[in-house]
Amino acid sequence: MLERSLRALEYKYIQEQIAQYAMSSLGKRAALSMQPFTQMSDAEVELQAVDESLRCLLRAGGPPFSGITDIRADLQRAKVGGTLSAERLLAVAQLIHGGRQFRQYVQHAAELVEVEHLVQLLERMVDARRTEQEIRSAIDDDAQVLDNASKTLHELRTERRKAEGQVRTVLDRMLRSNQKVLQEPIIAMRGSHFCLPVRVEHKNQVNGIVRDVSASGSTVYIEPQAVVDISNKVRELEILEEREIERILLQLSQTVAVVADELLGNVEVLETVDLWFAKAGYAKALHAKRPTLTEGVWRLYGARHPQLNRDAVPVDVTLGDDYHLLIVTGPNTGGKTVTLKTIGLLTLMAMSGCFLPTERESEIGFCSDIFVDIGDEQSIEQSLSTFSAHMTNIIHMLSAVRKDSLVLLDELGAGTDPAEGSALAIAILNRLCEVGCRVIATTHYAELKGYAFHNPHAMNASMEFDVESLRPTYRLLVGVPGRSNALAIAARLGLPEDILAEAREHVAETDVHVEELIGKLEQARRAAEQAASEAQASREESERLREQWEAKSNRLEAEAEAIRQRAQQEAARVVEQAQQESEKIIRELRQMRSAAGVKDHQLVELRKSLEGLVPEQRAGKRASASSTKSKLTVGARVRVISLGQKGDIVEVSGDGSTAMVQLGLMRMKVGASDIEVLQEKQQEQTVRHTRKGVAKDIRMELDVRGETVEEAIRRIDKYLDDAVVSGLPRVVIIHGKGTGALRNAVRRHLQHHPQVKSSVPGGQGEGDDGVTVVTVRM
Structure with a gap:
């Protein structure tokens, strides 16, 4: 890429901005020297890697880069046999530790996001843990060689400290014993020498070497002879200590040289990764998008x-x-x-x-x-x-x-x-x-x-x-x-x-025409933009209304389905109760079959007929309106297609589009398209009541004369249930007059019966007080 083009487009600004997001000197240097790729495939790989780094930043936070510095010059020096200082050896150890921390970060991030390129790059890194441990065992965090770096160094430092303690002891004793000849009772350092500030007129009273004289000439700084011998020994020990430290540093440098090539690869990996995360951090700050x-x-x-x-x-x-x-x-x-x-x-x-x-x-x-x-x-x-x-x-x-x-x-x-x-x-x-x-x-x-x-x-x-x-x-x-x-x-x-x-x-006239044409184009463009904006607003509004309609439709369908399910469950419960009651009645009829003339096979058929009362499950598709071919009439036996329930029509609308259907204890208005006629209205005084396909005659009166109160009440309850199902609005209970015991028990029972709306004694021509006329609750 031409340098002039990079300068004219201010590419350096991007380099500097990305460098601010780098977390180490490696990344900063890489950002400032960044250049456009010459191959599109390389640029695409870089974009994918920056995308991974951005997702890591958002999900796992920033990677640990503290302590990582550029050690390439140190590694090259170690490779050619040079000795690294304690500071540079510590930098090598910190880079090894930083590389291991970064590996752990990527392993954690891989559990949250896909990090293909980061994982591939980590495969090139080497964990020189043993080299780091050797450096750490000899050099502390302040880049000072530790006493236990070697046995010899420990002995030399112990002996030197002991000698320095002797110097202090001698000087303290002399301070106490020579206070009259001292200018002031302190120990003065002149270079590396421990001296006493002696008054010039008493200088001959202190045996030692004059190391300095004050500016006024009134004070002479003398290093006592007893201290000179010990100080010479201390300096000899310091020289031996420095030589031992040099030997230790050389030995550590040779250890680094063994893994120098691998560590150079680690430096390159960390430099690349730091640049990726710097680009990702800059993209995050700008809310930038991947191109x-x-x-x-x-x-x-x-x-x-x-x-x-x-x-x-x-x-x-x-x-x-x-x-x-x-x-x-x-x-x-x-x-x-x-x-x-x-x-x-x-x-x-x-x-x-x-x-x-x-x-x-x-x-x-x-x-x-x-x-x-x-x-x-x-x-x-x-x-x-x-x-x-x-x-x-x-x-x-x-x-x-x-x-x-x-x-x-x-x-x-x-x-x-x-x-x-x-x-x-x-x-x-x-x-x-x-x-x-x-x-x-x-x-x-x-x-x-x-x-x-x-x-x-x-x-x-x-x-x-x-x-x-x-x-x-x-x-x-x-x-x-x-x-x-x-x-x-x-x-x-x-x-x-x-x-x-x-x-x-x-x-020029042509210029005027061109300007007018451009003006018209601008007006047309503004009108088109306004129309597009209005169309977009209308489309968004229609989308909003459509979503509301769909949500409402789905909600209504769910509610309707829930109602159907509850109706089916209720119908099943009623049928189950009827089955239990029918079994009880059949047992009683068997006991009386010889008197009633009822055959066994008739009782079996009555019991089987109850199975048809269980509501049918809703079919996948509703039957079409064409299935209702017969005209709807009051009293007709029908089936409500959507519920799978059978009932009787008790009322038909004027136009025949809807009908009120009696379904057991429930009445509901149903559309004609949802009704299938099973049997036309019977032209008889009795109503044909069908349960599971078996017909039974329900008369307008029930005679319980001569029965016990318990038997009469059980028959009356059953009779009233059948009357409600059959849609009989008014029935008559014949109990006779007699002693009045049966009559009074029946009437008391009817006053609290849930199926009875009202009950009154019969009138003239109806049996008088020997009957009770019941208005059934529909």
Whole structure:
């Protein structure tokens, strides 16, 4: 990639920003030296690795990089036989420890997210734990060689400390015994010598070596002879100690040299990983999205320049698909150059494996080179004008550009006569179109607007400008050329109308028509945007209503299904109760079969008939309305298809569309399409009551005369149940007058019976007080 293009697009800013998110000097150095990849496959792998690192940051937090530094120079020195200082050996141990901590972090992160690339990179690392332990056993965290680094060092330091203690003891004794000759009772250090501050007139009273004299000459600093002998021994021990430390450091350096190559590999891995996580941290801060690399096609959605980020107006750009050349026009300070730099810098970032500050996932065409001509390139040293500097750059560009290059040209053809500049710009664009590269060019020339209309590989675009507020909106409008707006701006600022009129006369008629055409295009675009916005709002509203309807429909279906289930369960419970009662009655009938003349097979059939009362499960599909061929009439025996229950019609609507059906103890209104007629109404005074396909005659009265109270009440309960099911509104209980015991017991029982609405004695012609007329509760 050309260094000039990287500088013009301010690529260094991205390097510095990513370096701030690096956690070690390795990552910072890698970020500052980062370059775009030359192969698309390498860039794609980098994007995948940064994606993994970002997911690790979000799920597992940042990796541990404390204490990791660049030790490559130390490893090279150890390999050639050099001796490393204690500080550098400690740095080697810290890197080994940091690498092991990072391995543990990745193993933990692998349980939360998929980390394929991180795991593959870890396979290249070596855990030199033994080397770290040897260094730690000899050097502490303050980079000081420990006493127990060797037996000899321990003995030397013990002896030296003992000798130093003797020096202190001798000096303390002399301080106490020579206070009269001392200037003050202290021990003074002169270099490495322990001295007493003796008054000059008493210097001969202290046996020793004069090491210094005060500035006034009144004090002589004497090292006592008794101390000199001990101090010499201390210095000899210090020299031996330094030699032993050198030997220990050399031995540790040789240990490091054995694993130097493996540790160099660890350094490279940690450097790469730190850069991945730095890119991920920068992407997290910018809320950036992962781009998709393509072969020469750009689709940017809501792109922002990283330096402006949320303060920038998002830009939507498409290039390389339907057209290869985009010509951007518009007023100065309208954002053309920023748009150009945004596209170029985001392309460099994607090629470097970085996420992009876009509103959603975008596509970037991978380039072999990016050629840039932006800004004032005038060179005073070379005595070149602005135009000459631009031409020199473009000439070099034309000699090196290829089909898979991206060319960014700012103010193409500017700096010279407009007629010649526009002609030269068109010629340059034609050459670039012949090469087939992707080009984005900004210009003020009206001729280039027409060029884009006639060139099938080119497209006009403009930076929107609000004439009412006299401010640019910084929005890029693809497909619409920009207007000059000079006369409109002058009029808004208050330029006299006569001057404006004269200016309009000097404007070529074709230019006026072009401006009017562009104005109409802008109006049409705004109308289209408004219509699209309204259509989007309507679509969102319809989607919301559809979702509400679906939710309500699903809820109603669930409620209906729950009601059907409860009805079936209730019906099954009623049938089970009826079966139990029928078994009891059958047992009693068998006891009386000889008197009643009932055959065994008839009793069996009655019992089997109860099995049909269990409600049928709902079928997968409802029967169609055509299955109800007979006309609905009151008293007809029917089946409610949706419930699988059988009952009798007690009421029919005027139009015949619905009917009230008696289903056991329950009445419900049912649509005609949900009713299947099983048996037409019987033309008899008695009602045909069907239970599970077996008919039984229910008379309008029940005679219990001559029975005991218990037997009579049991028969009355059964009779009233059958009357309710059969839909008889009024029945008569014949109990006779007699002594009144049976009559009174029956009437007391009827007063509290749940199926009885009211009960009164019979009237004249009905049996008088020997019967009770019952109104059944329906």
